[in-house]
Amino acid sequence: MDILDKERLKECRLKLGITKQEAAKRVQISQPAYLRYEAGSRNPSIQTIAKMAEVFSTSTDYLVGKSADPTPNRIVVVQNESPSLFFLIETCKNLNASQLTRLTAYAKALSNAAPDSEK
Structure with a gap:
């Protein structure tokens, strides 16, 4: 059973205009792992999906297909960055x-x- 909507994951990455390699780096996972997630051959952990949602400025519900609204439902603000x-x-x-x-x-x-x- 697929947890992650691979098409939405790809759409979010392309919206940012980044490569799969850059997406893996931003999500802080290996490139092979990211490639398997986007191909739909492996399911990420809930923590990884949450990190993907943060990186791609969307919600976890959007990435797993529970919502059609890509608007993020949380934003992480890091003190030393902003x-x-x-x-x-x-x-x-x-x-x-x-x-x-x-x-x-x-x-x-x-x-x-x-x-x-x-x-």
């Missing part, structure tokens, strides 16, 4: 619902107002 974003998320954890609503509205307005060259 310190400002990490700080913002940590700060938001302590806000009440009203403050979060105001901050979200501000972020949307700011995003819409930013020229394309700044996005």
Whole structure:
């Protein structure tokens, strides 16, 4: 029984414009293992599927065919890679619902107002 939808895995990789070798590197698995997953001849562990979802900015449900929506349902922010974003998320954890609503509205307005060259 196939757990992973191999076509969706391939689609996600191609959407990023990366090779199978690069995908394996980003998922932190061997290239032969990745090749078997994309070929559908082997099923990855749940942890590997979660890492694939993170790398390809999608959800595990999308990769296993439980959802048609490729939108990620979680995002991992690493402090030393994105310190400002990490700080913002940590700060938001302590806000009440009203403050979060105001901050979200501000972020949307700011995003819409930013020229394309700044996005």
